[in-house]
Amino acid sequence: MKYYIATDHAGIEYKEFVKDYLKSKSVEVIDLGPMDSSRVDYPDYAKKCAESVREDTNSFGILICGTGIGMSIAANKVKGVRAALCHDAYTASMARAHNEAQILCFGQRVVGLGTVESILDAFLNTKPEGNRHTIRVNKIMNIEE
Ligand code: RB5
Helix, strand or coil: CCCEEEEECHHHHHHHHHHHHHHCCCEEEEEEECCCCCCCHHHHHHHHHHHHHHHCCCCEEEEECCCCCCHHHHHHHCCCCCEECCCCCHHHHHHHCCCCCCEEEEECCCCHHHHHHHHHHHHHHCCCCCHHHHHHHHHHHCCCC
16 A cells, blocks of 8 residues: 655644554555645645645545645645545544545644544545445546546
């Protein structure tokens, strides 16, 4: 399993923690930056991650900013991508089970590290339920056409 990760300056403190956690679960992680805490614009990193996930079939992404909101809005502008803003294990598992999200977004200013672990576990371990949910996901993707 391969995950691309990117943040802005308001999410960078969580980046190494998330990378280490994913690696401990034998997940391959590709860090798309930023590499220091200088102020950056989250849409640039959302685009980079969303395009990487779109181009690399079966890969996933994680985007972290202050709230997760800007990252999710920006990533969802990239065709073919479903990015979900999650606040807890329940929303993270539903993002996979019902929405077939490939990108997980959350906010460093919103969730604590214990919650981040449970969000990651839920996102990593939940499979799409398919059936009626896939029909709805296809309807979402048809909005792009
Ligand atoms: C940066 O201050 C902040 O606006 C950004 O990280 C994010 O929360 C935007 O949605």
